[in-house]
Structure formats: structure tokens, C-alpha cells
Amino acid sequence: MKRIQIIAIILSLTFSGFAQKKQSDGWTNLFNGKNFKGWKVLNGTAKYTIDNGEIVGTSEVGTPNTFLTTKEYYGDFILEYEMKMEQGLNSGVQIRSNSIPEYKEGKVHGYQVECDGSDRAWSAGIYDEGRRGWLYPLEYNQEARKAFKKGEWNKYRIEAVGSSIRTWLNGIPCANLVDDLTAKGFIGLQVHGIGDHKEQAGKTIRWKNVRIMTEDLEKNRTPMKGVKEVSYLTNQLTDTEKSEGWKLLWDGKSSAGWRGAKLENFPEKGWEIKDGVLSVLSSDGAESRNGGDIVTIDEYENFVLEVDFNLTEGANSGIKYFVQTDLNKGVGSAIGCEFQILDDKKHPDAKKGVLGNRTLASLYDLIPANGTFYDASKREKRFNGIGSWNRARVEVRGNVVTHYLNGIKVVEYERNTLQWQALVNYSKYQQWPNFGNFKKGHILLQDHGDKVSFKNIKIMEL
Missing domain, CATH: 2.60.120.560 (Exo-inulinase; domain 1)
Structure with missing residues (x-):
């Protein structure tokens, strides 16, 4: 093998791995923009591709919900990403989620931060996928229903520290949940099933700038005031x-x-x-x-x-x-x-x-x-x-x-x-x-x- 080819391979591997290393500001990129290293697909057969450094999920007839998930599990973290979704779809991002054989034959379950392009407008509300349903619908926070921009890029921020899970959408505080059912799990990007609705097939959800912080969280947390706290702690008060x-x-x-x-x-x-x-x-x-x-x-x-x-x-x-x-x-x-x-x-x-x-x-x-x-x-x-x-x-x-x-x-x-x-x-x-x-x-x-x-x-x- 020629020396120049060896150097090119080394540089390629270095760049590909470097994107998933912690940066000087404490953030780690979860997606390197080149390939799906560190990720895997669960449950469905909808396709995930890469376009211009963005992850693209495409809806498909006849498949259940499909998830592109991190292989690594995360407990306490601050997560940020941007997402854009075509009209007519529903999506979300899983956090602290799991897929184990003994639970509904590997069905993905856990907290999901919603992306909702319907008139209901519950984007950045918190849903418990595969388990309890809605934990924090945005009926609790009517002002936050205005945060989502249909057909445009939307920036999400999620702070999961201990039993507290809080979300922001385009800088607007949305959900303020307290729940301790699951402390650790993967991050997952969802392409929601569309059943046999052929008119929705081929539509896309895009994600970019997916990054996570797992250290020094307290000093990097964002104050949240005026947003109703909803707690599911068992027989105890916050x-x-x-x-x-x-x-x-x-x-x-x-x-x-x-x-x-x-x-x-x-x-x-x-x-x-x-x-x-x-x-x-x-x-x-x-x-x-x-x-x-x-x-x-x-x-x-x-x-x-x-x-x-x-x-x-x-x-x-x-x-x-x-x-x-x-x-x-x-x-x-x-x-x-x-x-x-x-x-x-x-x-x-x-x-x-x-x-x-x-x-x-x-x-x-x-x-x-x-x-x-x-x-x-x-x-x-x-x-x-x-x-x-x-x-x-x-x-x-x-x-x-x-x-x-x-x-x-x-x-x-x-x-x-x-x-x-x-x-x-x-x-x-x-x-x-x-x-x-x-x-x-x-x-x-x-x-x-x-x-x-x-x-x-x-x-x-x-």
C-alpha cells in the first residue's frame, strides 16, 4: 500500500473518531457527520441515511416505529440537537431509553421528547414511549405550544439530571418533569410508523448538531422559572x-x-x-x-x-x-x-x-x-x-x-x-x-x- 494511501486512511479514522471525543467546552458530538459509527437501528425498517452532514430518516409503509439509537447509554446529561420534519409526520428523540428481550420482545421504551407538527402542538413535551404514555403534555404549558416552527429547523435542549428532566425548544422553556422510573439508557432518533398511509411514505425527518454533555452539569444547567413542575415520584413531594x-x-x-x-x-x-x-x-x-x-x-x-x-x-x-x-x-x-x-x-x-x-x-x-x-x-x-x-x-x-x-x-x-x-x-x-x-x-x-x-x-x- 502506498504511503499516501496509509496517511489518508489514518486521517480519515482520526477525523471520524475525533467528532465523538469530548471537546474543550465539555460537549461531545454524538454524530460525526460521515457515518453511523456508535449508532444502531432498532425495531423497524425505516431507512436512515446521511446527507450533507445531516441524519435523514425516511417514513415507510408497513413498519412499526424505527429508532436509530446510540450504542452507549447515558444517565445524567445535557443534550442538544436540531431537527426539521416534513408536514404530516410525527417524531421525537428518545432519552434514557432501553430495548431488552424480556420487555415486549425488545420494544424500545423510555422517555421521548416530542416533535409534533400537528395543530395539537406538543413539541418538546415528554412522552413515555412503550410504557405509560404522556407524562408532560403541553397542556401544562400553553405558551410553549408556540415554540415549534413547522417545516424549519428547530433547536432542542434537554437537561436530564437525577429525577429532573427539563426541555427547551428554540430557547423557550417547555417541560419540567420529575420522574425516577429510569435513570439510564440510550439516545434514539425516531421515524414514527405510518401504518398503510401511502401518502405519508417517503417523507423525511432531519437531525444535525447532535451533541451531549455529561460532566459539570450543575454549572451548565439553565434556570427554569414559571413552568409548572409535574412529579411522578411515588408518595413523596418535591x-x-x-x-x-x-x-x-x-x-x-x-x-x-x-x-x-x-x-x-x-x-x-x-x-x-x-x-x-x-x-x-x-x-x-x-x-x-x-x-x-x-x-x-x-x-x-x-x-x-x-x-x-x-x-x-x-x-x-x-x-x-x-x-x-x-x-x-x-x-x-x-x-x-x-x-x-x-x-x-x-x-x-x-x-x-x-x-x-x-x-x-x-x-x-x-x-x-x-x-x-x-x-x-x-x-x-x-x-x-x-x-x-x-x-x-x-x-x-x-x-x-x-x-x-x-x-x-x-x-x-x-x-x-x-x-x-x-x-x-x-x-x-x-x-x-x-x-x-x-x-x-x-x-x-x-x-x-x-x-x-x-x-x-x-x-x-x-
């Missing part, structure tokens, strides 16, 4: 939540603060506390016939309540508020406004009531979730599925009450009005005087004879 006035309604290990709705103490049967989860156990599907409902010992007036719940197949339960335990001393559940918890597909109650007002997240028997009595087609809910954790949120600000399911507002109403009274008069609650108009009441978790689990039960009084 420092931010404590400063905002949140408190745990359930400590994750005992029955402290709770009693039976028709008892002076916590039920001796029908409820289980195990591994940080509070579960009402399956019996015969009847309402409040086994352990019975449980309520908070304290009463609450103006508040924000959050509860994570997990449904078994065909299950029925509910979260009630403004509960008056002395209203119904007979058979059945204690009386209060109810955030319905239900398997809409398998439980027959979903088809009862009026236009779906007994379905999941509805104000039970009064107002359907994401719909009205005049246009049932508006109903749309983001349910993570049976056997997965979902988050209920109820906000009470005087007479105005809202329900949220997994971060999305699904019900809003005003009580103590003529319209409210008309709704009550045509519901099963018409027999209860002053229903829903009480100034304050207990919080209740319902025993409806089916197994449903709860955790992360917390409240902020306003």
Missing part, C-alpha cells in the same frame, strides 16, 4: 411542591388520615396497603358492600387534588369530593361529587346515564368527560389503558370545578347556579338536599367491588 403548599393525603404505608365513610376507623377488610400502593380489593362488584368507601378525616374547601389510579379489567370506582358522610347512612356509597373511574370498554355503566356522563373522568351522572349534552362527538380522553397508571386531578376554586385526566382538562362546571340545579334535578342525586353546593367536604375513594389501586394522593389547599 421541594417545589412543598414550597407551593402541597401535602400528601396518604403516606404510602399506613391508614393515617383516613377512615371508613360509615366507620370511625379504617376498614378491617376490603382494602390493602402494599409496596406503596393502596388498593380496594375485588369482591362481588357491588357498591360499598365489602370494606366500604374510605374518606379523609379532614374536610376540604378550595383545593387541587391529584390521585394516580390503576384499573383492572372491567373495574368501577370513583374519587368523590364535597362528601357529606351523614347524608346516606343506609346501603350504598357516601354522597358527593364524583370523578368517575371506570373501564369504559368493559363495564356496562359506561352505556348508562346521558351521553356518556358515567364514563371515565366524567362528573358522574351529570357531565360527560370532554363532551356536552349537545355534541357528544367532542368527547376525547387520553387514557393510558387498563393495568397502567393514570392521573386524576380535581381543582376546586369556589364554585368553579374542573376535572383533568392525564393532564388534559375534560370537565369544567360551576355549582350553586340555576343550571347546576337543573342538572342535579335530572340526575340520581335529586333526592339529596343541597347536593354539590356544600362549602366543604371529605375526599373519598370508592369501594365498588372491583380492584382498583391508588398512589401519589396529594392535595394543595388554595
Whole structure:
């Protein structure tokens, strides 16, 4: 081999490897602009190519989501990249993600920072690919929905340090998530599956300037102010939540603060506390016939309540508020406004009531979730599925009450009005005087004879 050829090969290898070495400013380029050294493709068959120093992913009919992933795993880091996507596609970048044979036969799963060119505009929100679904939809941060530039280059910044994951898009702060489910994994670029939509085939997503920092992170982190923090830590509060006035309604290990709705103490049967989860156990599907409902010992007036719940197949339960335990001393559940918890597909109650007002997240028997009595087609809910954790949120600000399911507002109403009274008069609650108009009441978790689990039960009084 000639000397000049040897020199050329050495220079080529040096340049190719140099791009993935840490630079003097602490950044490391993850892509060398020449080849896919340090990367591999997982799950699908969509093609990745290189054009003018950019990674190009091309959509393909008949393949599931395809990921170009780093071979190296990363825990704490700051990641930056630029991406541009053709209209009609959906994409994202995986962080702290994994693909292992024992989990859904190697399906890629983990945190994904969204690229959303639709009118929904949730780019830089955080999705849990292959697991829990949306963790930080940009319904939490409406201003950030304006950050994405359709058809243009967009610059992302992700800071993942400990349990904190924060995102910026084109310099605008977007997501502020606290979650500790996965501490380490690969970085992955996604070409989303398009099914059999041939009109979307051949469209491209491009990435460039993909770089990462893994040292001296604290001094390089960006302050984030005014962006709502959303935490999924199990039965514990973050420092931010404590400063905002949140408190745990359930400590994750005992029955402290709770009693039976028709008892002076916590039920001796029908409820289980195990591994940080509070579960009402399956019996015969009847309402409040086994352990019975449980309520908070304290009463609450103006508040924000959050509860994570997990449904078994065909299950029925509910979260009630403004509960008056002395209203119904007979058979059945204690009386209060109810955030319905239900398997809409398998439980027959979903088809009862009026236009779906007994379905999941509805104000039970009064107002359907994401719909009205005049246009049932508006109903749309983001349910993570049976056997997965979902988050209920109820906000009470005087007479105005809202329900949220997994971060999305699904019900809003005003009580103590003529319209409210008309709704009550045509519901099963018409027999209860002053229903829903009480100034304050207990919080209740319902025993409806089916197994449903709860955790992360917390409240902020306003």
C-alpha cells in the first residue's frame, strides 16, 4: 500500500473518531457527520441515511416505529440537537431509553421528547414511549405550544439530571418533569410508523448538531422559572411542591388520615396497603358492600387534588369530593361529587346515564368527560389503558370545578347556579338536599367491588 494511501486512511479514522471525543467546552458530538459509527437501528425498517452532514430518516409503509439509537447509554446529561420534519409526520428523540428481550420482545421504551407538527402542538413535551404514555403534555404549558416552527429547523435542549428532566425548544422553556422510573439508557432518533398511509411514505425527518454533555452539569444547567413542575415520584413531594403548599393525603404505608365513610376507623377488610400502593380489593362488584368507601378525616374547601389510579379489567370506582358522610347512612356509597373511574370498554355503566356522563373522568351522572349534552362527538380522553397508571386531578376554586385526566382538562362546571340545579334535578342525586353546593367536604375513594389501586394522593389547599 502506498504511503499516501496509509496517511489518508489514518486521517480519515482520526477525523471520524475525533467528532465523538469530548471537546474543550465539555460537549461531545454524538454524530460525526460521515457515518453511523456508535449508532444502531432498532425495531423497524425505516431507512436512515446521511446527507450533507445531516441524519435523514425516511417514513415507510408497513413498519412499526424505527429508532436509530446510540450504542452507549447515558444517565445524567445535557443534550442538544436540531431537527426539521416534513408536514404530516410525527417524531421525537428518545432519552434514557432501553430495548431488552424480556420487555415486549425488545420494544424500545423510555422517555421521548416530542416533535409534533400537528395543530395539537406538543413539541418538546415528554412522552413515555412503550410504557405509560404522556407524562408532560403541553397542556401544562400553553405558551410553549408556540415554540415549534413547522417545516424549519428547530433547536432542542434537554437537561436530564437525577429525577429532573427539563426541555427547551428554540430557547423557550417547555417541560419540567420529575420522574425516577429510569435513570439510564440510550439516545434514539425516531421515524414514527405510518401504518398503510401511502401518502405519508417517503417523507423525511432531519437531525444535525447532535451533541451531549455529561460532566459539570450543575454549572451548565439553565434556570427554569414559571413552568409548572409535574412529579411522578411515588408518595413523596418535591421541594417545589412543598414550597407551593402541597401535602400528601396518604403516606404510602399506613391508614393515617383516613377512615371508613360509615366507620370511625379504617376498614378491617376490603382494602390493602402494599409496596406503596393502596388498593380496594375485588369482591362481588357491588357498591360499598365489602370494606366500604374510605374518606379523609379532614374536610376540604378550595383545593387541587391529584390521585394516580390503576384499573383492572372491567373495574368501577370513583374519587368523590364535597362528601357529606351523614347524608346516606343506609346501603350504598357516601354522597358527593364524583370523578368517575371506570373501564369504559368493559363495564356496562359506561352505556348508562346521558351521553356518556358515567364514563371515565366524567362528573358522574351529570357531565360527560370532554363532551356536552349537545355534541357528544367532542368527547376525547387520553387514557393510558387498563393495568397502567393514570392521573386524576380535581381543582376546586369556589364554585368553579374542573376535572383533568392525564393532564388534559375534560370537565369544567360551576355549582350553586340555576343550571347546576337543573342538572342535579335530572340526575340520581335529586333526592339529596343541597347536593354539590356544600362549602366543604371529605375526599373519598370508592369501594365498588372491583380492584382498583391508588398512589401519589396529594392535595394543595388554595
